[in-house]
Amino acid sequence: MSQLSRIVLASILFMMFCFAKQSLAQTNSTPSNKVLAAFDQEELAQKSNDEIQWMNFIADKGYFIKELENKGQGFPDLKEIDPKITPENINPYRLGIMPGEAHQYYRIGNTAYVVIFYSLERLKVLHARELAKMNTTANH
Numbered sequence: 614m615s616q617l618s619r620i621v622l623a624s625i626l627f628m629m630f631c632f633a634k635q636s637l638a639q640t641n642s643t644p645s646n647k648v649l650a651a652f653d654q655e656e657l658a659q660k661s662n663d664e665i666q667w668m669n670f671i672a673d674k675g676y677f678i679k680e681l682e683n684k685g686q687g688f689p690d691l692k693e694i695d696p697k698i699t700p701e702n703i704n705p706y707r708l709g710i711m712p713g714e715a716h717q718y719y720r721i722g723n724t725a726y727v728v729i730f731y732s733l734e735r736l737k738v739l740h741a742r743e744l745a746k747m748n749t750t751a752n753h
Contacts, residue, residue: 647672651706668706670740675705675712676730678721685720685727692722700726712736 642662644652648669657665678700691698694708700721710717712733719728731739 642666642669645669645672647704647706651704666744667740670743671705671712671736674739674743675736676703676728678703679727679729680725681727682725684723684725685718688718688720688727690722691719691728698722700728703728705730 642665717730
């Protein structure tokens with residue numbers, strides 16, 4: 614086999630590996646623990662892989678926690694929705710908080726912590742970045 618034939622064969626095999634890896638990444642969307650805690654199996658079985666990825670993204674990265682000096686005075690308290698809420702167990706789905714036009718702010722009980730749930734527009738931008746990053750990683 615000539616040198617050129619080996620290069621072509623190696624290139625084809627490499628491309629097949631990359632496509633297979635990307636294909637597996639797209640088909641293996643399993644619900645995160647937070648999504649599983651909020652939805653029943655029948656409901657999740659009807660969701661596409663893209664929908665599951667989006668749900669996982671919202672559950673795991675759809676918010677951030679910030680410490681404020683004024684203890685978040687003036688913001689609604691998540692403890693009124695769920696008395697057992699802590700910064701570690703926040704689940705937007707279980708709390709019934711869905712992305713809206715603007716960020717949503719809630720304090721966590723009588724602490725200095727505020728949870729900021731991203732707006733739908735911001736989530737779309739962040740999710741697109743994450744998907745692009747995943748595709749770049751899958752192709753390398």
